[in-house]
Amino acid sequence: xxxxxxxxxxNLEERRRRQQKGGFQALPGVIVSVFLGTLLxxxxxxxxxxxxxxxxxxxxxxxxxLWFAAAVCGYLVGVFGASFRLFWRRDSKLLASLPVPxxxxxxxxxxxxxxxxxxxxxxLACGLIALGAFVDWDVAxxxxxxxxxxxxxxxxxxxxxxxxxxxxxxxxxxxSMIANMGGEFQxxxxxxxxxxxxxxxxxxxxxxxxxxxxxxxxxxxxxxxxLVAGLGLGIPIVAGVWAWTKADDIVPAAVREVAALDQExxxxxxxxxxxxxxxxxxGVWLRNxxxxxxxxxxxxxxxxxxxxxxxxxxxxxxALWIVAGTEPDAYLAWGGSIxxxxxxxxxxxxxxxxxxxxxxxxxxxxxxxxxQAAIAAKTGAAQLRIGLIAALGGVPLxxxxxxxxxxxxFVASVTVLALAxxxxxxxxx
Amino acid sequence: xLDVESLTxxxxxxxxxxxxxxxxxxxxxxxxLGPNGAGKSTTLLAIAGALVPSAGTIxxxxxxxxxAPLKVRSRIGFADQPPSLYxxxxxxxxxxxxxxxxxxxxxxxxxxxxxDLGLASIGKRLxxxxxxxxxxxxxxxxxxxxxxxxxxxxxxLNGLDPRAAVRARSxxxxxxxxxxxxxxxxxxxxxxxxxxQRILIMDQGLLKADxxxxxxxxxxxxxxGAIEELYLSLVSEPGGAE
Numbered sequence: 054x055x056x057x058x059x060x061x062x063x064n065l066e067e068r069r070r071r072q073q074k075g076g077f078q079a080l081p082g083v084i085v086s087v088f089l090g091t092l093l094x095x096x097x098x099x100x101x102x103x104x105x106x107x108x109x110x111x112x113x114x115x116x117x118x119l120w121f122a123a124a125v126c127g128y129l130v131g132v133f134g135a136s137f138r139l140f141w142r143r144d145s146k147l148l149a150s151l152p153v154p155x156x157x158x159x160x161x162x163x164x165x166x167x168x169x170x171x172x173x174x175x176x177l178a179c180g181l182i183a184l185g186a187f188v189d190w191d192v193a194x195x196x197x198x199x200x201x202x203x204x205x206x207x208x209x210x211x212x213x214x215x216x217x218x219x220x221x222x223x224x225x226x227x228x229s230m231i232a233n234m235g236g237e238f239q240x241x242x243x244x245x246x247x248x249x250x251x252x253x254x255x256x257x258x259x260x261x262x263x264x265x266x267x268x269x270x271x272x273x274x275x276x277x278x279x280l281v282a283g284l285g286l287g288i289p290i291v292a293g294v295w296a297w298t299k300a301d302d303i304v305p306a307a308v309r310e311v312a313a314l315d316q317e318x319x320x321x322x323x324x325x326x327x328x329x330x331x332x333x334x335x336g337v338w339l340r341n342x343x344x345x346x347x348x349x350x351x352x353x354x355x356x357x358x359x360x361x362x363x364x365x366x367x368x369x370x371x372a373l374w375i376v377a378g379t380e381p382d383a384y385l386a387w388g389g390s391i392x393x394x395x396x397x398x399x400x401x402x403x404x405x406x407x408x409x410x411x412x413x414x415x416x417x418x419x420x421x422x423x424x425q426a427a428i429a430a431k432t433g434a435a436q437l438r439i440g441l442i443a444a445l446g447g448v449p450l451x452x453x454x455x456x457x458x459x460x461x462x463f464v465a466s467v468t469v470l471a472l473a474x475x476x477x478x479x480x481x482x
Numbered sequence: 483x484l485d486v487e488s489l490t491x492x493x494x495x496x497x498x499x500x501x502x503x504x505x506x507x508x509x510x511x512x513x514x515l516g517p518n519g520a521g522k523s524t525t526l527l528a529i530a531g532a533l534v535p536s537a538g539t540i541x542x543x544x545x546x547x548x549x550a551p552l553k554v555r556s557r558i559g560f561a562d563q564p565p566s567l568y569x570x571x572x573x574x575x576x577x578x579x580x581x582x583x584x585x586x587x588x589x590x591x592x593x594x595x596x597x598d599l600g601l602a603s604i605g606k607r608l609x610x611x612x613x614x615x616x617x618x619x620x621x622x623x624x625x626x627x628x629x630x631x632x633x634x635x636x637x638x639l640n641g642l643d644p645r646a647a648v649r650a651r652s653x654x655x656x657x658x659x660x661x662x663x664x665x666x667x668x669x670x671x672x673x674x675x676x677x678x679q680r681i682l683i684m685d686q687g688l689l690k691a692d693x694x695x696x697x698x699x700x701x702x703x704x705x706x707g708a709i710e711e712l713y714l715s716l717v718s719e720p721g722g723a724e
Contacts, residue, residue, distance in 0.1 A: 054583045058582060065571070065575070066568055069570035070569075147562075147566035147567075147568075149531070149533075150555065150560045152551075152555035152583055152584060152585075153583050154552060306534065309531065309533065309534060312532065313533050
């Protein structure tokens with residue numbers, strides 16, 4: 054089956070699925086992008102319009118930082134989603150037994166990644182209009198470079214990193230080498246589907262933030278914006294071309310392996326249990342026995358199926374400590390972006406607890422566990438992660454901040470918003 | 483048509499299928515019996531290419547699943563359990579998609595196949611609206627589309643009403659007459675007796691019996707229950723007690 058035919062079939066299924074869901078999710082992605090972009094533009098405009106004459110420059114910097122925070126969050130979600138578009142698909146079990154060429158499967162993932170990148174870019178472009186109108190069109194024009202770098206990262210680097218991770222997952226030789234190096238610690242092999250996109254996302258975030266001072270007329274890191282542009286655009290394109298040439302060899306075997314891992318009965322034996330922290334938190338927080346059972350079950354399955362947060366969130370918290378310790382010039386831009394990115398990631402992962410294979414709603418309805426108890430378990434898991442990010446990452450950021458009050462308000466706002474979002478996000482099972 | 487040599491599948495330290503050798507001829511319908519956990523589904527998944535075996539070779543007409551995976555998979559139809567269906571495709575669209583992956587033309591008409599399986603009236607319905615038995619039949623239809631040479635069925639005939647079961651048997655016989663080799667796992671000994679020319683019995687990953695030809699005829703001549711007796715004499719009790 055040719056890539057264009059597979060994309061056409063996939064779009065048909067996706068369109069009907071979205072229509073069936075209704076509401077916000079049934080809207081075309083472009084409309085959602087323009088809506089979110091308008092919100093961003095309004096917030097940028099509000100800040101700039103309310104600034105007094107003496108505060109124009111700091112406010113312009115803050116508005117640019119807000120734009121960068123949105124860019125980092127949006128593109129990071131795009132990069133992280135690549136593994137879901139390529140391997141962790143609803144139909145991976147069926148695709149694993151059908152003669153679909155790896156390049157067609159990769160083309161579909163690439164097409165979807167490019168679409169996500171485009172939607173994020175449209176939203177950010179709306180924000181740039183506000184920056185241009187209320188600060189300077191030259192400043193807005195300079196922001197198109199990070200826009201292009203973010204697009205390239207989400208559209209090409211993310212899928213390429215996922216493909217490379219798939220090669221590691223499907224290779225017994227690579228697994229054997231990793232097992233020898235790991236010794237006692239043996240992470241599930243699908244962890245790589247998160248680790249490599251995670252590293253790619255980090256690289257994209259660093260590239261974006263590296264452009265921050267230059268977009269406002271400052272010096273770029275290394276003294277040359279061409280270097281940043283070359284690396285930020287060149288690496289994703291080269292990675293995308295490499296992945297395209299390797300897709301036929303790697304994707305079918307990796308899809309097969311991941312599909313098999315999705316089914317407990319077919320999986321390599323990788324039993325996981327909740328961490329001590331999760332057991333302790335759920336024991337104290339979830340008094341309802343049903344909620345406690347659901348939370349323990351979710352954590353056990355999630356550690357095997359979605360192990361990435363157990364690695365990436367601690368890494369993100371360490372990154373926040375580094376920011377707090379080194380106090381870079383753009384302190385809030387760095388710290389805020391990482392913190393917001395981590396919180397968005399925790400929310401995205403919370404949604405995974407609501408659907409198969411972690412939760413089977415039809416089975417849950419037959420068990421003597423109330424929906425409220427199950428929802429409390431899902432919400433509790435999300436709140437634990439958000440709380441950890443805020444306590445271990447946000448508090449040091451506040452304590453070391455040059456602008457203590459501003460940082461406190463920012464961290465508190467992000468945390469409160471995230472906790473509220475987790476309630477809304479996990480409301481319907 | 484289908485040649486399996488020394489097929490071995492490990493789940494961690496557990497051996498699910500242990501050095502299985504198996505050959506199927508064109509037009510042959512073979513039943514694979516065995517208790518839960520005997521390795522039947524794992525065998526079918528490995529032959530279908532949905533699972534990477536730990537060792538062994540799988541060939542269709544001399545082409546290896548490892549060296550020519552797309553070519554081999556385009557000649558194998560697999561109905562898994564539960565059937566993997568695109569919930570938001572209509573039945574016709576699902577068959578068209580699967581058929582096209584196997585090289586069928588976009589203009590292929592699946593109406594005759596749907597009629598054979600008693601699905602003609604639901605061709606325009608979304609797969610998500612179907613009952614269990616209908617899903618089983620759509621899974622069977624998807625395994626048959628695209629002119630496949632090997633059909634693998636994982637308990638696909640379970641859960642069908644009597645009329646649907648008759649239609650399914652008829653469709654399978656027609657596919658076998660057309661030259662397809664059919665390997666089906668089942669717990670329905672009656673279907674094995676009536677439909678199959680050969681019966682395999684698996685237990686604990688091992689092939690315990692391979693009965694065909696005059697041997698099978700002699701067994702069937704003993705009357706109803708003969709296959710059940712053979713089965714019970716060969717397989718262990720669940721939990722390992724003999």
